[in-house]
Amino acid sequence: MAIGAAAIASAMAITAGAAYADVDLKGRIMAWAGLQADAAVSELDRAIQDETARQAAELQRQVRSELERQAAEFERFSAELQTAKRQEIADYAESLLSSRSFDSEEQKREYASRLEAATAAALASLSGVDMPAAAPTVSGDVYAGDGATP
Secondary structure (H helix, E strand, O other), rough: OHHHHHHHHHHHHHHHHHHHHHHHHHHHHHHHHHHHHHHHHHHHHHHHHHHHHHHHHHOOOOOOOOHHHHHHHHHHHHHHHHHHHHHHHHHHHHHHHHHHOOOEEEEEEEEHHHHHHHHHHHHHHHHOOOOOOOOOOHHHHHHHHOOOHH
């Protein structure tokens, strides 16, 4: 009977040791999986930050390009408008001069001189309607995420 008791005791010790080894192995696997998950999350965070920065830079480049295109379009439009207005003022001054009748050549020269001064003043005031010296710009501050509106 002592042999049977010894066999049972040794079987129980082996089984208990195997159970403890199994728990230890499970613990190691769980710890390894936790480390791997943490590393994966960190890598995903870094990838998201990198992609966000890349997209912000691309968006900034596109906005800057669009602003420059619109500024050039505005300059072209402004120049065309000023040219048309200058021609309109000159044509109107000419039509005023030709539509009046004068008693003398001296009276016509006087009227033409006053008309020329008025035309010059109108053209000078039209020259003051220019595009601002500094075109709008886009800086990295717009994308800083500080909640401020540009």
